[in-house]
Amino acid sequence: MESKKFSPEEPDWDKFLEQLNSDSQLEGQFSPVESTQFNELKRLVAETADALSVYDKLDCEGSWNTCMDKARERNLVEEVASNRFWSVKLFMRYAAAVIFLTLTIGGYFLIKTKFGQVVEDSVIAGGIEPGGSKARLTLSNGDTMVLDADEKGIRIDDKGISYESGGAVSSFSQEVTYATLSVPRAGQYQLVLPDGSKVWLNSESELTYPVSFKGTLRVVHLKGEGFFDVQHMVDRPFVVKSKGQDIEVLGTAFNVSAYENDGAVTTTLVRGRVQIGATGVDERFLLKPGMQALVRNGHVHVKTGVNVEEYTAWKDGVIVLEKQNIREVLKQIERWYDVEFVVGKTDLPMETMSGEVSNKLPIDVLLKGIEGQLNIKFEQNGRRFMIKN
Amino acid sequence: MGNEYSEQVVDEEEIGSLFRMYYAVFCVQALRVVHDVDIAKDLVQDFFINYWERRKQGMGRPEQFKHYGMRAVRNLGIDYCRRLEVKERKKEVFSNVDPAYNPVGEQEEEASYYDRLQRIFELLEELPEGQRKILKLHALDKMSYLQIAHAQGVSINTVRTQLSRAYSSLRKSASGLLLLALLTYI
Numbered sequence: 001m002e003s004k005k006f007s008p009e010e011p012d013w014d015k016f017l018e019q020l021n022s023d024s025q026l027e028g029q030f031s032p033v034e035s036t037q038f039n040e041l042k043r044l045v046a047e048t049a050d051a052l053s054v055y056d057k058l059d060c061e062g063s064w065n066t067c068m069d070k071a072r073e074r075n076l077v078e079e080v081a082s083n084r085f086w087s088v089k090l091f092m093r094y095a096a097a098v099i100f101l102t103l104t105i106g107g108y109f110l111i112k113t114k115f116g117q118v119v120e121d122s123v124i125a126g127g128i129e130p131g132g133s134k135a136r137l138t139l140s141n142g143d144t145m146v147l148d149a150d151e152k153g154i155r156i157d158d159k160g161i162s163y164e165s166g167g168a169v170s171s172f173s174q175e176v177t178y179a180t181l182s183v184p185r186a187g188q189y190q191l192v193l194p195d196g197s198k199v200w201l202n203s204e205s206e207l208t209y210p211v212s213f214k215g216t217l218r219v220v221h222l223k224g225e226g227f228f229d230v231q232h233m234v235d236r237p238f239v240v241k242s243k244g245q246d247i248e249v250l251g252t253a254f255n256v257s258a259y260e261n262d263g264a265v266t267t268t269l270v271r272g273r274v275q276i277g278a279t280g281v282d283e284r285f286l287l288k289p290g291m292q293a294l295v296r297n298g299h300v301h302v303k304t305g306v307n308v309e310e311y312t313a314w315k316d317g318v319i320v321l322e323k324q325n326i327r328e329v330l331k332q333i334e335r336w337y338d339v340e341f342v343v344g345k346t347d348l349p350m351e352t353m354s355g356e357v358s359n360k361l362p363i364d365v366l367l368k369g370i371e372g373q374l375n376i377k378f379e380q381n382g383r384r385f386m387i388k389n
Numbered sequence: 390m391g392n393e394y395s396e397q398v399v400d401e402e403e404i405g406s407l408f409r410m411y412y413a414v415f416c417v418q419a420l421r422v423v424h425d426v427d428i429a430k431d432l433v434q435d436f437f438i439n440y441w442e443r444r445k446q447g448m449g450r451p452e453q454f455k456h457y458g459m460r461a462v463r464n465l466g467i468d469y470c471r472r473l474e475v476k477e478r479k480k481e482v483f484s485n486v487d488p489a490y491n492p493v494g495e496q497e498e499e500a501s502y503y504d505r506l507q508r509i510f511e512l513l514e515e516l517p518e519g520q521r522k523i524l525k526l527h528a529l530d531k532m533s534y535l536q537i538a539h540a541q542g543v544s545i546n547t548v549r550t551q552l553s554r555a556y557s558s559l560r561k562s563a564s565g566l567l568l569l570a571l572l573t574y575i
Contacts, residue, residue: 011560013553021533044560047502049528051509054416055521057426064408067434068401076441077401234561273511282453285410286511299450302406 011037020045128363128383131203131336134187137161137169139211140178145170153190154181156211164190172211180208183224186338188315193220197238200227200315203335204259225257227315230272241279245295249274254287255312262331264296268311276300313356319366321353326374329353337363339383346387349374404441407454414506415462422466432465459499512559523548524555 016038030038071077133152138144147154151163156179160171183189183201191199194212201207205224216235222242230238232251240247242258245265252272258265267276269287277284278298285300287293292306310320319336321329326348330341336359353373357366367378367385379386412433419429436458444450451457513521519541526532526540534552538545 013556014549017527017549017552017556018534021527021531041556041560044556045528047505048509048513048524048556048559050417050421051413051506051513052521052525052529054413054420054426054429055510055513055525057430058413058416060409060412063412063430063434064405067408067437070434070438071401071404071441074438074442076438076445283455285406286507300406301402302409303402304409 011041016041128337128339129186130360130363131186131188131338133189135181135183135189135201138180138182139170139176141173141175143170143176147189153192155192156194156209158194158212164192176211178208179211180206182206185335193218195233195236195238196231198229202226202257202314222256222258224259225255225314227253227255227312229253232272244279244298245276246279247274247276248284255308257311259331264294266292266294266311268292268306268308270308270312314359317359318356319359319361320356321370322355326353329370333363333366339363339385341378342384342386344386346376346389348387349376404437407440408437411454411458413510414503415458417506418459418462418503419466422463423469428469429466432469433462436462436465453500455500455503459503463499509559516555520551520555523551527552 012034019038020042068077133147133149135147136144137147137154147169148163148167151165151167153164154169155162155164158172161169161179163169181189181191181201183203183205185204187203189201191201191207193199193209195218197218199207199220202225205222205226207220207222207226209220213236216237218233218236218238220238220240222240226240228238228240228249230249230251230253234250238249238251240249240256242256243260243265245258245267247254247256247267249272252274253270254272254274255268255270256265257267267274267287269289269291271289274287275284276287276293276295278295278300281298283300285293285302287302290304290306290308292303292311294301294303307322310322313320314332319329319332334340353370357369371377375389377388379388415433415436416426416429419432420426423429423432439461440458513524516524523537523541523543526537532540534545534548537548541548
């Protein structure tokens with residue numbers, strides 16, 4: 001009785017491989033199972049040969065350059081001058097980075113040592129403090145609990161939920177199948193999933209996940225921003241579903257930013273490989289380290305050579321000012337300090353900022369630094385800041 | 390969903406990302422028809438240029454770029470062979486093939502071929518240079534273990550272990566998705 005399940009059983013590689021390139025007549029002696037495996041292997045070898053026949057000669061970037069030349073000949077490319085523009089801009093950004101870092105850090109220590117007490121007081125008076133560890137956990141049986149702000153993260157396993165430090169949060173009853181970790185504005189929290197994968201959740205974000213992974217896929221749902229360090233499991237892909245896109249990975253580290261009020265979902269790959277696609281569209285893109293995918297209206301754009309640090313530094317308590325757009329930085333500050341910027345009719349400067357600062361910095365020090373760099377003024381009114389030229 | 394894209398702006402960035410994703414397998418696809426790597430690369434570039442041009446002229450995004458590209462690249466190859474009027478025998482074969490004719494079954498076969506090749510390329514990239522070389526001697530140059538051992542100056546045992554390891558991971562990766570689909574189904 002053959003009750004054998006479909007299992008990825010290892011063929012006898014040695015026997016098959018040697019047979020393949022020799023003249024011996026072993027093939028006639030294969031059992032039916034072996035014959036199937038041997039044919040499968042033959043196809044695999046043939047396809048590997050297909051790939052290897054071009055592999056060394058591909059030169060993707062060179063070929064793309066040739067393709068771009070052809071495109072220019074046919075007037076398909078609009079801005080020819082853009083390259084030069086960017087390199088100057090890039091240089092300016094790095095120059096500015098150095099200056100800004102010196103100013104901000106220098107400035108902060110100056111203020112701290114000379115008027116330290118004054119600054120602290122004014123911050124508290126303003127009622128605005130940097131964010132910290134904050135999160136709420138909701139279980140599928142309806143239980144909900146506010147997590148300890150002195151802890152950095154929680155861990156889930158079959159025994160229940162505990163803090164990273166070991167303290168118990170909750171044990172499971174039968175009816176708990178899913179849990180949702182919600183992080184409010186001005187919060188961040190860490191989570192270790194039942195398979196050992198780690199997730200860092202940024203402010204205003206939410207992760208829904210099963211308390212134990214069953215079946216062949218490990219599926220979680222993300223709103224907002226999260227950094228994932230996924231435990232490698234060859235036969236159980238890990239899938240992150242978020243606004244308008246699905247990401248499928250085996251084992252890797254990447255950042256996903258999928259805020260409701262942002263137009264695009266941004267996925268940045270640090271390590272490994274991920275496959276990404278817009279929800280409901282068959283097309284899949286493969287990201288390699290340093291690549292970033294922007295998904296907007298079911299439309300995938302892939303960028304290469306991204307400075308990954310810029311997009312993942314938040315999990316290490318760093319605010320990176322080096323973004324394409326001041327608006328991006330402001331959004332990040334809004335979420336972390338739970339404040340609001342009102343742009344009004346002000347023209348936000350087009351030039352980019354540079355440098356990075358600790359997210360423990362008092363907000364007024366941070367804003368002073370930005371004011372200095374961009375020639376704008378912040379006018380505070382409670383938690384709202386008007387931006388003036 | 391596929392036809393709802395309102396924005397029809399197509400730019401260097403979009404074409405570039407498609408190019409980087411699909412280039413390798415498309416080259417193989419072209420090579421299968423034209424049997425010359427440089428011509429194959431050239432045809433793949435032409436495919437992207439055509440696509441770019443057509444998109445600019447208002448053509449929508451194809452529902453499945455993979456299908457679209459695999460078919461178009463193959464057709465470019467066939468056209469190329471026709472133009473050159475290569476060997477008589479080939480000409481005969483190709484004159485029987487209508488480039489536009491593409492039954493569903495063949496389309497699916499092409500798509501799954503694409504997926505498998507894509508995965509093989511990914512794995513090749515992860516293999517150390519030496520192992521890739523051994524794999525090449527075996528798969529492409531059809532050498533026996535002994536010949537490979539001589540050519541590379543390693544022991545037969547090294548050839549044996551490295552080859553079975555390489556194929557084992559190629560197989561796992563190439564059949565991974567299929568396996569999953571089957572397991573879920575059962």
